[in-house]
Amino acid sequence: MSRILYYGLIIPLSLLPYSILYGLADLSYLIVYRVIGYRTKVVKNNLKNSFPDKSEIEITRIEKAFYRHLMDLGVESLKNFTISEQTAKKRFRVVNPELLDHYFREGKSVILVGGHYNNWELLALALPPQIEHSTMALFTPLKNKFWDKTVTKSRSKYGLEMLPLSSILARIKDPNKPKQAIIFGSDQSPRNSQLVRFMQFLNQETAVAYGAERMARDFDMPILDGTIYKIERGHYQVKFTLVSDDHDKYEKGEITEKFTKLLEEAIVNDPPFWLWSHKRWKRKKIDHQNDRIIE
Numbered sequence: 001m002s003r004i005l006y007y008g009l010i011i012p013l014s015l016l017p018y019s020i021l022y023g024l025a026d027l028s029y030l031i032v033y034r035v036i037g038y039r040t041k042v043v044k045n046n047l048k049n050s051f052p053d054k055s056e057i058e059i060t061r062i063e064k065a066f067y068r069h070l071m072d073l074g075v076e077s078l079k080n081f082t083i084s085e086q087t088a089k090k091r092f093r094v095v096n097p098e099l100l101d102h103y104f105r106e107g108k109s110v111i112l113v114g115g116h117y118n119n120w121e122l123l124a125l126a127l128p129p130q131i132e133h134s135t136m137a138l139f140t141p142l143k144n145k146f147w148d149k150t151v152t153k154s155r156s157k158y159g160l161e162m163l164p165l166s167s168i169l170a171r172i173k174d175p176n177k178p179k180q181a182i183i184f185g186s187d188q189s190p191r192n193s194q195l196v197r198f199m200q201f202l203n204q205e206t207a208v209a210y211g212a213e214r215m216a217r218d219f220d221m222p223i224l225d226g227t228i229y230k231i232e233r234g235h236y237q238v239k240f241t242l243v244s245d246d247h248d249k250y251e252k253g254e255i256t257e258k259f260t261k262l263l264e265e266a267i268v269n270d271p272p273f274w275l276w277s278h279k280r281w282k283r284k285k286i287d288h289q290n291d292r293i294i295e
Helices: 002-014 018-036 040-050 056-079 085-091 097-105 120-126 145-156 165-173 211-218 254-269
Strands: 092-094 110-114 134-138 161-163 180-185 196-201 204-209 223-232 235-244
Touching: 002 056, 002 145, 018 056, 040 056, 056 120, 085 092, 085 120, 092 120, 097 235, 110 211, 110 235, 120 145, 120 180, 120 223, 120 235, 134 165, 145 161, 161 165, 165 180, 180 211, 196 254, 204 254, 211 223, 211 254, 223 254, 235 254
Parallel strands: 092 235, 110 180, 110 223, 134 161, 134 180
Antiparallel strands: 196 204, 223 235
16 A cells, blocks of 8 residues: 555646646645644644734734745755755755864764754755765664655755664764764654753743764764754755853853754744644753753
């Protein structure tokens, strides 16, 4: 069934021009939002809790804009299965690759953090050809072997490697391997087994995964934030900002707070482009250590 869906529906849709795909996105908006009401309770609750000072009219305006953007992401993700490298770079530009290239010339691997904001899937395709570092991203294999192989192949076709944590650590420790840019998602709800820092994020007590900061400290790797901007429909840019390359200046957890605040700033400035349908606040604070980092 998975093969039939992929070759019989996804690939034919992916080959359609953007103009038709965006027409399908507009139709999907009416069905998914207006008719089905997909996760509307989750979205509205997240928006109200994040923006308690906004009126009902403002919340509804953001909600509608979010669903329109979500449908665009859906068809753009379909297009990613067959998009050319040239088109990917045309539609997703790295504004300041020289910031990363500076550390590459110094012989340093880097950690890149970013949230589910704007088109993070296109970043996976367009970033590797535009920077000097080899690129890797943490990846948990999918249970379905066909989709695991298909998704991994699609995301990796222009240079990104999708690897488990153990493989990434082995690469970092090997002095003969190329210098890496390691991508971390900074806004996923951490599993109960993960080390976290609790902080205020979008007006809510929020568990933020500590793994990116921990790796940066353990291996003395600069950590940079990548904020994605939507320039127009189907066109994006990412701008990198140095979070820290001298980690001793910060107390444990402060680097995590710093890059999370950068994501928060982007969301507050342009709310519709974050993944509001995600149940972000599932993990609750269960301990109160002095440094507010718990397991």
